[in-house]
Amino acid sequence: MRRAIPAPPANGNRLNAFFGVFRYSHRALTLVWQTSRSLTLGLAACTLVAGVLPAVAAWIGQLIVDAVVAAMVDHGETGRVDWWPVLRYVLAEAGVIAVIALAQRGLSAQQSLLRALLGQKVNVMILEKAGTLTLAQFEDSEFYDKLTRARREASIRPLGLVNKTFSLAQNAISLASFGVLLVQFSPWAILILVIGALPVFVSEAKFSGDAFQLFRWRSPQTRMQMYLETVLAREDSIKEVKLFGLEPLLLDRYRRIFDTLYGEDRRLTLRRETWGFLLGLLGTLAFYGAYAWVVVETVTGQLTLGEMTMYLMVFKQGQAALSASLTSISGMYEDNLYLSNLYEYLEQPVDAESGTRTTGARPGDGIRFENVSFTYPGAEKPALSGISLHLRPGGSLALVGANGSGKTTLIKLLTRLYAPSEGRILLDGSDLRDWDIQALRRRIGVIFQDFVRYQLKVGENLGAGDVAAFADEARWREAARRGLADDFITDMPGGYHTQLGRWFKGGQELSGGQWQKIALSRAYMRESADILVLDEPTAAMDAAAEAAVFADFREHSHDKMTILISHRFSTVRAADQILVVDGGRILERGDHDSLMAADGRYARLFRLQAEGYR
Numbered sequence: 001m002r003r004a005i006p007a008p009p010a011n012g013n014r015l016n017a018f019f020g021v022f023r024y025s026h027r028a029l030t031l032v033w034q035t036s037r038s039l040t041l042g043l044a045a046c047t048l049v050a051g052v053l054p055a056v057a058a059w060i061g062q063l064i065v066d067a068v069v070a071a072m073v074d075h076g077e078t079g080r081v082d083w084w085p086v087l088r089y090v091l092a093e094a095g096v097i098a099v100i101a102l103a104q105r106g107l108s109a110q111q112s113l114l115r116a117l118l119g120q121k122v123n124v125m126i127l128e129k130a131g132t133l134t135l136a137q138f139e140d141s142e143f144y145d146k147l148t149r150a151r152r153e154a155s156i157r158p159l160g161l162v163n164k165t166f167s168l169a170q171n172a173i174s175l176a177s178f179g180v181l182l183v184q185f186s187p188w189a190i191l192i193l194v195i196g197a198l199p200v201f202v203s204e205a206k207f208s209g210d211a212f213q214l215f216r217w218r219s220p221q222t223r224m225q226m227y228l229e230t231v232l233a234r235e236d237s238i239k240e241v242k243l244f245g246l247e248p249l250l251l252d253r254y255r256r257i258f259d260t261l262y263g264e265d266r267r268l269t270l271r272r273e274t275w276g277f278l279l280g281l282l283g284t285l286a287f288y289g290a291y292a293w294v295v296v297e298t299v300t301g302q303l304t305l306g307e308m309t310m311y312l313m314v315f316k317q318g319q320a321a322l323s324a325s326l327t328s329i330s331g332m333y334e335d336n337l338y339l340s341n342l343y344e345y346l347e348q349p350v351d352a353e354s355g356t357r358t359t360g361a362r363p364g365d366g367i368r369f370e371n372v373s374f375t376y377p378g379a380e381k382p383a384l385s386g387i388s389l390h391l392r393p394g395g396s397l398a399l400v401g402a403n404g405s406g407k408t409t410l411i412k413l414l415t416r417l418y419a420p421s422e423g424r425i426l427l428d429g430s431d432l433r434d435w436d437i438q439a440l441r442r443r444i445g446v447i448f449q450d451f452v453r454y455q456l457k458v459g460e461n462l463g464a465g466d467v468a469a470f471a472d473e474a475r476w477r478e479a480a481r482r483g484l485a486d487d488f489i490t491d492m493p494g495g496y497h498t499q500l501g502r503w504f505k506g507g508q509e510l511s512g513g514q515w516q517k518i519a520l521s522r523a524y525m526r527e528s529a530d531i532l533v534l535d536e537p538t539a540a541m542d543a544a545a546e547a548a549v550f551a552d553f554r555e556h557s558h559d560k561m562t563i564l565i566s567h568r569f570s571t572v573r574a575a576d577q578i579l580v581v582d583g584g585r586i587l588e589r590g591d592h593d594s595l596m597a598a599d600g601r602y603a604r605l606f607r608l609q610a611e612g613y614r
């Protein structure tokens, strides 16, 4: 789909907008400085040397030609040649050129080292920021676009910006030193060169802005491309893609997105290069105008041959330096636009997430939901409405209800992945908002339906449940025994050190039920937790394993609060409190016996399942 590029801001605003984007330059420089002071200083030194020496070389060039002419005249008159006055200049120029080469090598070596360091630093900044964001932010597609853009481009842009700043400085130094030489010829010559180069610069800046706009709009399409790449080339989706024969369809969609993007790129590139060529001709014209002028002055005897050589070299190099400076500036403009995106992402406000409480106002009160409602960002209907409940230490709560009735959402609110839209949730008498988020999460052990299958060692998959014991083998074994994972883990070739998943060499894949046992064991790792939440913990397990899991669960959870979500009524019936959730509201509540006696939805569903097993 083709979108028009919006009109640039009107007149004065356009200039402001242009210079406004340079506001990130100093931040990029600070970033580079913080990354490595010695490399930044080294870059600056080499830049200075590489900037000044070309003018020195041009000046020596003049001395050589004039010395040669003088020596020729001398030779004609006396028949003798004194070599040293000529050759010393040749020697000096060779020396200067060698130093320029050294400075340029130094520049490129230091740039490549800085690129590596800076790329790492910016990526870490992006990932660290990701750690402070809320789940709601990740689910917001606009925000996700920002993250994608930041990750794709921004890690190379800060160095690009700094390199261009240094190259600009280098060229500016060269230009200033050429200027010193040129001004003796005529200040007008400088003006002619500058005016010749300006149009190219303006057009470059305009097209850089357009390119950035394109890049920004494309984020959703680029994201879809990345997603399709993942679906088409990852082991966890390829099975289904193959069986349903989805490859041609998805690949075709992938191609079509590329074609649209390519069409836009092509148009922009063609316009950019055509204008660049036409306006560049002006610069060439200016150069040859100045060239002719110098030639005329030399023929009429105003300039020596040496001076002519020098001025021509200065014109040529000056023009190259000028157009390189202008390219740097428009490149800097482009890098700044990209960096603005990085900083937009890094400065994304983080919810004042954490309170400070590490204990509640009424220890031992347990969990209370007081008239809690919640609507997902951007959703029209609330996922939960008017939920009130109380769960004391040692108590067990089960949630039952149809798909999409809001059970998992309730857990997300309890674990503070989201905050209620209305009402409040209390733990030990204090609002969850007032709790220190780490202290709160230490108290909760949870497995979600869509738990993560880490492509790490088996043991680490368990250790993930308690970072303090991430590598504690004794604790792994204990948790695995409770989660019924110990048997199959010890049978694996590397035991607890076996690599899981297929991403890495020698990785073992597990069955659905085995993975679920790993996830359950992971929840058991969290020894400090007194709130245990299991969302469909045994859906993939065989009947014997399920029975064993719940026997253990009941035995170990006397002093804990447990919340269980299950569609299997046989596992739910033992809970002290059962909530039947329907459309985000509590439809029925009570223990198994009272709900059966009430003969409502629960009783009906229970009988339905019992019949199914008969």
Ligand SMILES: Nc1ncnc2c1ncn2[C@@H]1O[C@H](COP(=O)(O)OP(=O)(O)OP(=O)(O)O)[C@@H](O)[C@H]1O
Residues within 6 Å of the ligand: 139, 376, 377, 379, 383, 401, 402, 403, 404, 405, 406, 407, 408, 409, 410, 449
């Ligand atoms: N991240 C989300 N953003 C927007 N809406 C969501 C999100 N997650 C869930 N929902 C919606 O909220 C409602 C409740 O979903 P929830 O996951 O809590 O249901 P559930 O009772 O756990 O269902 P299931 O038994 O299928 O696991 C559903 O209508 C769902 O579409």
